[in-house]
Amino acid sequence: xxxxxxxxxxxxxxxxxxxxxxxxxxxxxxxxxxxxxxxxxxxxxxxxxxxxxxxxxxxxxxxxxxxxxxxxxxxxxxxxxxxxxxxxxxxxxxxxxxxxxxxxxxxxxxxxxxxxxxxxxxxxxxxxxxxxxxxxxxxxxxxxxxxxxxxxxxxxxxxxxxxxxxxxxxxxxxxxxxxxxxxxxxxxxxxxxxxxxxxxxxxxxxxxxxxxxxxxxxxxxxxxxxxxxxxxxxxxxxxxxxxxxxxxxxxxxxxxxxxxxxxxxxxxxxxxxxxxxxxxxxxxxxxxxxxxxxxxxxxxxxxxxxxx
Amino acid sequence: xxxxxxxxxxxxxxxxxxxxxxxxxxxxxxxxxxxxxxxxxxxxxxxxxxxxxxxxxxxxxxxxxxxxxxxxxxxxxxxxxxxxxxxxxxxxxxxxxxxxxxxxxxxxxxxxxxxxxxxxxxxxxxxxxxxxxxxxxxxxxxxxxxxxxxxxxxxxxxxxxxxxxxxxxxxxxxxxxxxxxxxxxxxxxxxxxxxxxxxxxxxxxxxxxxxxxxxxxxxxxxxxxxxxxxxxxxxxxxxxxxxxxxxxxxxxxxxxxxxxxxxxxxxxxxxxxxxxxxxxxxxxxxxxxxxxxxxxxxxxxxxxxxxxxxx
Numbered sequence: 294x295x296x297x298x299x300x301x302x303x304x305x306x307x308x309x310x311x312x313x314x315x316x317x318x319x320x321x322x323x324x325x326x327x328x329x330x331x332x333x334x335x336x337x338x339x340x341x342x343x344x345x346x347x348x349x350x351x352x353x354x355x356x357x358x359x360x361x362x363x364x365x366x367x368x369x370x371x372x373x374x375x376x377x378x379x380x381x382x383x384x385x386x387x388x389x390x391x392x393x394x395x396x397x398x399x400x401x402x403x404x405x406x407x408x409x410x411x412x413x414x415x416x417x418x419x420x421x422x423x424x425x426x427x428x429x430x431x432x433x434x435x436x437x438x439x440x441x442x443x444x445x446x447x448x449x450x451x452x453x454x455x456x457x458x459x460x461x462x463x464x465x466x467x468x469x470x471x472x473x474x475x476x477x478x479x480x481x482x483x484x485x486x487x488x489x490x491x492x493x494x495x496x497x498x499x500x501x502x503x504x505x506x507x508x509x510x511x512x513x514x515x516x517x518x519x520x521x522x523x524x525x526x527x528x529x530x531x532x533x534x535x536x537x538x539x540x541x542x543x544x545x546x547x548x549x550x551x552x553x554x555x556x557x558x559x560x561x562x563x564x565x566x567x568x569x570x571x572x573x574x575x576x577x578x579x580x581x582x583x584x585x586x587x588x589x590x591x592x593x594x595x596x597x598x599x600x601x
Numbered sequence: 602x603x604x605x606x607x608x609x610x611x612x613x614x615x616x617x618x619x620x621x622x623x624x625x626x627x628x629x630x631x632x633x634x635x636x637x638x639x640x641x642x643x644x645x646x647x648x649x650x651x652x653x654x655x656x657x658x659x660x661x662x663x664x665x666x667x668x669x670x671x672x673x674x675x676x677x678x679x680x681x682x683x684x685x686x687x688x689x690x691x692x693x694x695x696x697x698x699x700x701x702x703x704x705x706x707x708x709x710x711x712x713x714x715x716x717x718x719x720x721x722x723x724x725x726x727x728x729x730x731x732x733x734x735x736x737x738x739x740x741x742x743x744x745x746x747x748x749x750x751x752x753x754x755x756x757x758x759x760x761x762x763x764x765x766x767x768x769x770x771x772x773x774x775x776x777x778x779x780x781x782x783x784x785x786x787x788x789x790x791x792x793x794x795x796x797x798x799x800x801x802x803x804x805x806x807x808x809x810x811x812x813x814x815x816x817x818x819x820x821x822x823x824x825x826x827x828x829x830x831x832x833x834x835x836x837x838x839x840x841x842x843x844x845x846x847x848x849x850x851x852x853x854x855x856x857x858x859x860x861x862x863x864x865x866x867x868x869x870x871x872x873x874x875x876x877x878x879x880x881x882x883x884x885x886x887x888x889x890x891x892x893x894x895x896x897x898x899x900x901x902x903x904x905x906x907x908x909x910x911x912x
Contacts, residue, residue, distance in 0.1 A: 347742035
């Protein structure tokens with residue numbers, strides 16, 4: 294174990310090369326519905342228990358199933374109303390279990406990125422070969438079922454190894470959602486030296502963190518989304534920012550919660566200069582227009598301590 | 602370092618669910634349900650009446666609301682008992698005023714301890730749902746099937762004798778089940794249960810001894826979950842119920858009948874500073890002409906296609 298994986302340089306938030314998103318937009322907005330499958334009876338992982346209760350964990354399993362049976366369509370209809378495409382953080386086994394959901398998202402040109410095979414199979418304890426096989430399985434499943442080249446990765450249940458990002462970059466990946474260190478895309482160091490970046494994926498705006506961990510009231514979640522947007526939008530005039538709303542169909546889509554999200558989304562989208570995009574689109578635009586400048590700026594600042 | 606390679610094998614990676622209990626289906630794609638008289642939203646209010654033993658063992662876990670202090674935890678024991686002495690009578694007044702016909706999920710152990718309350722519920726003709734033995738006798742994975750069979754039989758015997766009628770509904774204490782609970786329930790004549798929270802409408806559930814209807818009684822909208830687990834305000838609790846009703850009514854306009862299952866606990870919502878918020882939420886729902894108040898949960902469980910479908 295290391296005290297720091299040195300995945301990125303310290304890069305202060307001010308005096309970076311200015312980012313301007315397409316059509317002069319100052320904030321890139323992406324919505325990331327997690328579409329997950331949790332197994333009723335997963336194999337044991339020596340480092341993390343899948344369920345707090347002995348098999349069958351009816352409470353935990355059934356509310357997550359609710360997301361796919363009931364919640365998904367509700368959330369998709371809200372995003373349809375506002376013409377926003379989702380970027381799906383996908384447990385790829387869902388392509389087998391619930392292909393209807395995959396087809397509906399694909400028809401809408403939503404992006405699919407890898408969130409592992411099942412959200413009950415953790416990276417912990419895997420050898421490098423095992424983790425590589427799991428990542429390749431997920432990329433191939435997305436290609437086979439949707440025709441898309443997987444560009445992004447969010448490790449299953451946020452379970453990582455020291456090599457997760459290296460392996461995903463080597464498998465052809467472009468961006469990671471696993472790092473929460475910034476409100477703008479940043480270069481990430483991988484051992485192959487390939488260009489690879491982090492796209493902000495906010496844990497703070499994540500509905501499951503808000504509802505399950507912080508236990509906030511639905512209307513307060515709506516207010517948090519607006520407040521988060523207001524500040525990032527203001528700062529985006531100086532240099533473009535990214536706002537991500539990670540969602541879970543079993544949380545945000547409950548009948549007492551969905552309207553709070555919809556009202557916040559409507560509020561955000563009525564502002565000029567908001568670019569509703571997918572994770573891949575943000576990553577590709579950044580790669581094409583800002584990656585080189587970012588790397589150069591970083592190198593110069595490391596050399597000269599120029600920001601001091 | 603490596604995991605056993607079986608960790609990367611997925612024998613149940615297939616169409617549908619990773620078990621055989623029910624069919625996979627999207628709620629939004631099912632044929633629309635028509636409630637009587639063109640109503641849009643069925644309201645089902647269930648009150649759980651519970652006994653929390655003072656000497657709780659918490660096996661395999663403590664039910665929400667169980668004892669937390671060193672023995673004897675009189676603080677929590679009496680706070681829970683409050684519901685059966687005081688809170689429930691406050692609830693009955695609200696139901697009477699608003700014309701609500703609730704169901705009561707009753708721990709069999711409580712039935713033996715509160716005969717007066719049981720007689721009152723019987724005389725009022727409420728539907729009773731079996732709620733297991735007590736809140737420290739959980740059905741759980743790893744328990745002996747013979748023991749569980751006895752537990753279900755004993756719970757149903759007590760309740761059926763007390764209420765002098767067949768009981769066909771079940772709610773497991775803390776919604777905890779073993780792998781065989783649904784099979785044992787149907788063997789004992791149970792026709793619907795309320796443990797699984799994976800749908801907003803009833804659906805058909807497969808067991809070894811015939812079909813069972815899974816009834817939606819959401820935890821996410823439950824008084825104990827919102828007020829005790831999430832520590833939301835009473836005002837917010839009320840808003841969340843109203844928002845849920847509005848949302849489901851709107852969905853019903855587009856997709857056919859919906860139901861709202863409201864799970865209450867006399868010891869939680871029956872407190873004087875809380876009951877008024879429930880009352881206002883129920884008043885709001887009952888003021889809507891599209892709301893249907895069924896006779897009881899059994900009527901809902903046997904009403905729709907879920908009662909006829911093969912799971």
